[in-house]
Amino acid sequence: MRVTYPHMGHMWICIKGMLEYLGVDVVIPPPSSKKTMQLGVKHSPEFACMPLKLNLGNFMEASQMGADTVVMAGGCGPCRFGYYAQVEHAILNDLGYQYQLVVLEPPQKHITELIGKIRYITQNRSWFKVIKGIRLGYLKASAVDKVEQRAYYSRPRELRPGATEQAVKKALAKIVAARTPEEMPAALDAALEIMNGVAVDQHRPVVRIGLVGEIFTLLEPFANMEIERKLGNMGVEVDRSIHLSEWINDHLFMGLIKNERSSKPAQEKGLAYLGHTVGGHGLETVGSTILYAEQGFDGVIQLLPFTCMPEIVAQSILPQVSSDLGIPVMTLIVDEQSGDAGMITRLEAFVDLLTMRGDTPQLKDRNFGVEECPQRMRGHTSA
């Protein structure tokens, strides 16, 4: 059995660590690229969102490398993504690929359901070993997130352009190299030491932008055209509302690990505008925007794949949040397009807007709101 799984940012590090610890033969598809996209687009339903197309492309590329089993997240709750594992499996079957499918779903009742699935992939290793493997995966995810967060800080402040990028590569290599949970603390220390070695100008003024939206487009740099790096190079310190370790803890461990970053506060905040979960991360998007406003961020960018329903719901609520809390919000919709000139123009203009607002203190504290505007008009007036 040679197991593969789709790409979502640095998730491969965490799953590879877990599966290899359990003695599974893992095939990592090549990083998502234009070729992946072309393969996926060719064989997917047109109306599906970009994550499905990229997943499918990943599987097709992995198959050429000898993979025969697909491990995929799924389940009821997120959005139509919950059904993608089955759809992708069916498409692969039609195309003649011989793939076994294992869907890792958030447990309905208890974490043992998840462990059972993992035991199947690992051909019945002991419970103890499986739990240790999951722990290794979680530790790796958490370490990767810490490295990324350091990069958010140093990228806009680095003294030598490109220093952060090189450090991230080296730091991630340390985390990838750790083979057991016992090696992880040392690997994390080494990785953070590399990140701290990036020379920065602490006093450089930076703009702070929170990234919210759909998990796949947030986490996968190919999908969001490396928005974190682009913004960082424009002198922006970003923060991402969703991190992998937090998602694992919230959804797969059902909050088992305490005192870690969680999406709970965002969900609670979001209730003020959206009394309900709407699937995906719609509620969290609204809530995280509120949290970023409260934490004094200069702006928020929402990312979503074209046709993403939960995020469209959130998108229609964000203008209200934006005007209530006085925080500029911009929405970027990504799809197959590969030209990034349009995106750069929008990002630059948004950063200009935030910088100019920041230089004008009276504007920053002000809710550009209703009272002062007697001739207020909404955009929907028609001729």
Place this chain on the structure above:
Amino acid sequence: MYVYLGIDVGSVSTNLVATGEDGTIKHSIYMRTSGKPIEVVQKGLKLMQKSLPIGTKVAGVGTTGSGRHLAGVMTGADVIKNEITTHAIAASNVVPGVQTILEIGGQDSKIIILRNGVVSDFAMNTVCAAGTGSFLDQQASRLNLSIEEFGPLALQSNVPVQIAGRCAVFAESDMIHKQQMGYNIPDILAGLCAALVRNYMNNVGKSKEILPPVVFQGGVAANAGMKWAFEKALEVEVIVPPYFNVMGALGAAMLARESTNRRKTGFRGFQVADSDFCSGGFACDGCPNICEVVEIQEGGRVIARWGDRCGRWSNALAKEEKIS
């Protein structure tokens, strides 16, 4: 005399503006890009040099528009800025206190909201080109009208016909049906303008607070029918500034003045108009992304590269420059 040059290389038009030290426009040029940005920028520079008094010195250059990086490396620009910021800066200088900018160009349309002279919000059309200049151009030529006749004719309308505005495809077939039923051309054109404004308000202007003074600029602002339709929809006066079609370039010139404050310009001189620039491209084979890398050469020497996702080519050049 010292002047500041602003160059706006857009998808449809390329504009050059020279402003004096006081920010007034000395000369402006509006040209079609015709898919050849390098030649057009060179031609524009030549025309500009001819029309400025002999002995004029350029104290700063700014470039904007989708071809801003190209024009920037060609001329040695002091500032390379996106078109949203330059449009906002130009409008707030020409119409002090402006709170809303409606901008419709050849390939894109945008709305910029300003409060207290600072951009507070903006939006650009993303997936739809229905409300842009190219569509009007196309419809005018389908009716055998020049785009210049479009506006005055639309204003002669008494009863604008209702035309579907959500999508250019629907709008076109609706127009054809109305035309075959015998409605006269002015009424159809006026209906089309109203439909485009509806489309603009729903796509770009949605959930934006549109407060006066409202400025309408970009190439489409030349169309009096569109101005009429905006005024009808918004129920406020819509101002079309005198240099509505070169506002991006004007903003770039203003930024160039700001950025060369107590600093020498990087302008490489009008002689770049005679340099032998050529752009070429190649597909990088470093990874499966197969990025299409663009290379700009001047007299056989590579002066700029872009288009690579990872920075392998663009950064390589930056390093070479640092060493030399």
